[in-house]
Amino acid sequence: MKDTLSRKVAVQLKPGNLFAHIVLLGIGLVLLYPLVFMILAGFYTKTEFTSSIIGLIPIAKAPTLDNFTVLFSGTADSSIQRYFVNSGYRTMYNTFWALLTSLLAGYVFARLRFKWKDQLFLILLGTQMIPGTIALIPTYLEFARWPFAGGNDIFTGGKGILDTWWVYFIGGPSLNIMGAFLVKQSIEKIPYELDEAAKVDGAGTLRIIFQILLPLQMPIMAFIAITTALATWNDFATPFFxxxxxxxxTLPAAITRLSSAAASPGAIPNWPLIITLGLGMTIPALLIFFFFQKYIVQGLANTGIKG
Incomplete structure (x- = not known):
């Protein structure tokens, strides 16, 4: 046992391996630096932060936990708790619909036969080439002119569903094109005889999808859930526009609201609190990625790409 351990240590200490470890350690420290800076900056008061020269490693002379208290309890700003709750509910809602639409659309394009199926799927994939910012104005007009909502009739007027929960309920659930593509690629690798055997036993389409094919798609579904949750949690454009x-x-909007104090003449934003709120946004995303990163790799690896 000792000989085996000694050989492993000797291999790691070879000049080539040692240099690689040093390089990777340096890269890791560079990538972790913003997180360390955010944590340390959270101990500053607004006055000390704005009156001090902040160095590479910010160390507060009079550290305080007020910013972290606001982050976790919302004592100084009760809206912050609401922002957290809104972000959480919206993330779960969008993730659920992304999983459902990806599974159903992937099954349709992998198993069903209908005219122009391949062409339609290529068109859907082509929509992923369009930058999301291009859709902001058309989406805004769609929400603003939503028929019979917000004072609208079927033609003009009113504000539609803008500034209502319907923006999240209607705008959130949409077909996850990349998720549908991954599920489609994975289902196509499963022999169709499995579906036929289930039909012989009396299984219907929904039972085949949810009881037979879904368990085989769990790594991919986990990948879709993780990426959708991260994207929704960090989404700034929807609540802002x-x-x-x-x-x-949501929480990104809270950071914007506090930062907007800089636009007022003579006003100084509470940068330590803003940075701490940014830390609050970052930590859930880091935890999700840290604990479920294997599903990201496994989900992509299990799809396969058919030539």
Whole structure:
């Protein structure tokens, strides 16, 4: 046992391996530096932060936990708890619909036969080439002109569903094109005889999808859930462009609201609190990625790409 351990240590200490470890350690420290800076900056007061020269490693002379208290309890700003709750509910809602639409669409394009199936799927994939910012104005007009909502009739007027929960309920659930592509690629690797055997036993389409094919797609579904949750949690554009009420805002909007104090003449933003809120946004995403990163690799590896 000792000889085996000694040989492993000797291999790791070879000049080539040692240099690689040093390089990777340096890269890791560079990548972790923003997180360390955010944590240390959270101990500053607003006055000390704005009156001090912040070095590479910020160390507060009079450290305080007030910013972290606001982050976790919302004592100084009760809206912050609401932002956290809104972000959490919206993330779960969008993730559920992404999983459902990816599974159903992937099954349709992998198993069903209908005219123009391949062409339609290529068109759907082509929509992924369009930058999301291009759709902001058309989506805004769609929400603003939503028929019979917000004072609208079927032709003009009103504000539609802007600044309502319907922005999240309607705008959130959409077909996850990349998720559907991954599920389609994976299902196509499963022999169709499995479906036929289930049909002989009396299974219907939904039972085949949810009881037979779904368990085989769990790594891919985990990948879709993780990526969708991260994207929704960090989404800034939707609450910023389509809502204005405080009760509808999410955590990214809270950071924007506090940062907007810089636009007022003579006003100084509370940068330590803003940085701490940014840390609050980052930690859940880091935890999700840290604990479920294997599913990201496994999900992509299990799809395969058919030539």
């Amino acid at each position: 389509y809502t204005s009420s405080d009760k509808l805002q």
